[in-house]
Amino acid sequence: MQQPKITHLYQSLQQSVNRRGEHTAIFFEGHKYSYNQLNQNVNLCATCLKESFNLGKGDVIVLALGNRPEFCSLFYAAMALGIIVVPLSTKLKSADSHTILTSVNAKAVFYDPTSQPWMATLEVGKPSHLVSLADWQLMLSNADDQKVIQPVQVATVAADDIAAIIYTSGTTGSSKGAALTHGNFIAALTAYQHTLQLTEQDSAILPIPICHITGLSALLCLFIHIGGTLYLQPRFNAEEILKTVSHHKITFLHGSPTVFILLLQAAEKHPQVGDYASLRMIACGAGHLNVGIIERLAQLFPATEIRPIYGLTETSSPASIFPVDVRSSDKMGSSGLPIPELSCQIRDDNQQVLAVGEIGHLWLKGPVVVSQYWQNPAANQQFFHDGWFYTGDIACLDQDNYLYIKDRSKDMINRGGEKIYCIEIENLISNYPGVKEIAIVPSHSEIYGEEAVAFIVAHRNKPLVSDNILHWLSNKIAKFKVPSKIVFTTELPKNANGKTDKVALRQKLTQLTSQ
Known part of the structure; x- marks a missing residue:
């Protein structure tokens, strides 16, 4: 029956x-x-x-x-x-x-x-x-x-x-x-x-x-x-x-x-x-x-x-699932095939659909995809268009429709599955007395994949102690969001638009950890 x-x-x-x-x-x-x-x-x-x-x-x-x-x-x-x-x-x-x-x-x-x-x-x-x-x-x-x-x-x-x-x-x-x-x-x-x-x-x-x-x-x-x-x-x-x-x-x-x-x-x-x-x-x-x-x-x-599986909160969990044991496949590195009834598109910055193998922005559409953020019209306008959802991830699809995730949105830190958004932590630390500038970047972690590291420029004549800042933070945010390390620097690198150059900061962090 x-x-x-x-x-x-x-x-x-x-x-x-x-x-x-x-x-x-x-x-x-x-x-x-x-x-x-x-x-x-x-x-x-x-x-x-x-x-x-x-x-x-x-x-x-x-x-x-x-x-x-x-x-x-x-x-x-x-x-x-x-x-x-x-x-x-x-x-x-x-x-x-x-x-x-x-x-x-x-x-x-x-x-x-x-x-x-x-x-x-x-x-x-x-x-x-x-x-x-x-x-x-x-x-x-x-x-x-x-x-x-x-x-x-x-x-x-x-x-x-x-x-x-x-x-x-x-x-x-x-x-x-x-x-x-x-x-x-x-x-x-x-x-x-x-x-x-x-x-x-x-x-x-x-x-x-x-x-x-x-x-x-x-x-x-x-x-x-x-x-x-x-x-x-x-x-x-x-x-x-x-x-x-x-x-x-x-x-x-x-x-x-x-x-x-x-x-x-x-x-x-x-x-x-x-x-x-x-x-x-x-x-x-x-x-x-x-x-x-x-x-x-x-x-x-x-x-x-x-x-391996790729998914999002906005896809109710699954978006792509590897169809077999990854060890028996020549597609290792892929997140598998899109689940049934889920459509995937890779688009350029102008939202034009790219050809097979080209890398661009991942858009999704299907019954698992949510249609809205709760009472957030600005975000809805940004991420939802004609039934499609913009994931913020960079990806490509191969000739067999296997999905490869290349990168996430640039300021997202994924600490063992817990998502840390840099702006949130930067805004909080900027309120600490003596902090002039702050930037959060990811650092490689053997256990968690990534952890947050804070680069801080202190106000002149305002000496800061990293342990004091970390203790202050621990009483305000979840433990997984607290940076694993604070690096004090005299200035933050800037790009041509005057924005903090986080690529340069990541390179500086790599140099520091390799010394």
């Missing part, structure tokens, strides 16, 4: 509940949650959201709970009611979250005070309901004891209704919220399922932040969609990942190059961890997987396919 067509994420969950009710959906810190138990928790959450908070279709909630079952249940409860979810990183400090919290006008914020105690005194973007993890758990417990749980009255949710707003630095420096519809998600899940040939027998670990597009779309929603089993890891621990793969016979891992570099390092330190024969596939996105890492992964996981 043919399954009915799925148009929204709550239907995706229900399909798996009907097929896989007693099978494990989520495993967290020794506790198993079957699909039936997950569904009960979702129903309970939906009842509380509706009855206690009077939330319904079109309302916005923020989930700053990290990789926990409560996030999963709340997310799908929101999907059932047509509520829009804004996932928020538990790493962010108050200043980092300012733009997001002020722009989304959330009715409720759910947060973990152990990660973000400042939320308790939230003033900027303060919602009607500010709910700590402990308070939410107590509310659910009381509701369950009183048997107030009701069958979910599912809202009328269309494929083009917004499901989530995920904030990304993008390519302009200002934080932009990609508005992902239910249809965007379903198209992404379908592409992953069929291209990677994932089934309900597969299992995976979620070791990366669930608030990011890979964690949310390519792991949580994907494995709920296929009826598989997902092991939530509350914080990244490379040795624990290896133990879980070995002990629970994990079949699929998806992460950034940094994740796999750290796994390789952990395996070298703990060679006795176990057997990885169950792992049939590795998917790697959020950065280029170089040949050296591929070769080392092949030694650690000799029976495992390695599949």
Whole structure:
């Protein structure tokens, strides 16, 4: 019997509940949650959201709970009611979250005070309901004891209704919220399922932040969609990942190059961890997987396919997927083929489509591509044209339609999958007393791929100490955004237009590190 067509994420969950009710959906810190138990928790959450908070279709909630079952249940409860979810990183400090919290006008914020105690005194973007993890758990417990749980009255949710707003630095420096519809998600899940040939027998670990597009779309929603089993890891621990793969016979891992570099390092330190024969596939996105890492992964996981992926928040995760094990292909260095129904164009600066093999700006169009940034008409006008999205990446397509990403927008730093936009950090450091000029450039990192380095020109008679600046920064922004190094210089090089010449700064940094 043919399954009915799925148009929204709550239907995706229900399909798996009907097929896989007693099978494990989520495993967290020794506790198993079957699909039936997950569904009960979702129903309970939906009842509380509706009855206690009077939330319904079109309302916005923020989930700053990290990789926990409560996030999963709340997310799908929101999907059932047509509520829009804004996932928020538990790493962010108050200043980092300012733009997001002020722009989304959330009715409720759910947060973990152990990660973000400042939320308790939230003033900027303060919602009607500010709910700590402990308070939410107590509310659910009381509701369950009183048997107030009701069958979910599912809202009328269309494929083009917004499901989530995920904030990304993008390519302009200002934080932009990609508005992902239910249809965007379903198209992404379908592409992953069929291209990677994932089934309900597969299992995976979620070791990366669930608030990011890979964690949310390519792991949580994907494995709920296929009826598989997902092991939530509350914080990244490379040795624990290896133990879980070995002990629970994990079949699929998806992460950034940094994740796999750290796994390789952990395996070298703990060679006795176990057997990885169950792992049939590795998917790697959020950065280029170089040949050296591929070769080392092949030694650690000799029976495992390695599949590079290119994707964006704005493509709901996948844009291109390597169709076979990269080690068996002469296309190594490519990010694979565009997923089904996704059109790719390489354009020049005048938006003219370039010929095969020519390098230019990558534009995308298809059902996984979002159609807007949340309440940001200036960015929408810049990045969306006639159904096409400008990625800001430099790329080319070969004669077989394989996609090769050559570079990113020039000021984006990718630290292990975490995006750092230079202007944001420059603006912040420029406020530090004694700083005259500031420029951020990327520095090579063996573990993270790239890290931020700050070049600072101090005001005359204002001596500065790098440790003092870094400590000041650490209290204002997430740790991954703090520069790994500060270089004091007498002046910043300028180009003919009077702008800071970052190419020259990168060259200077190379010279400094080679000395």
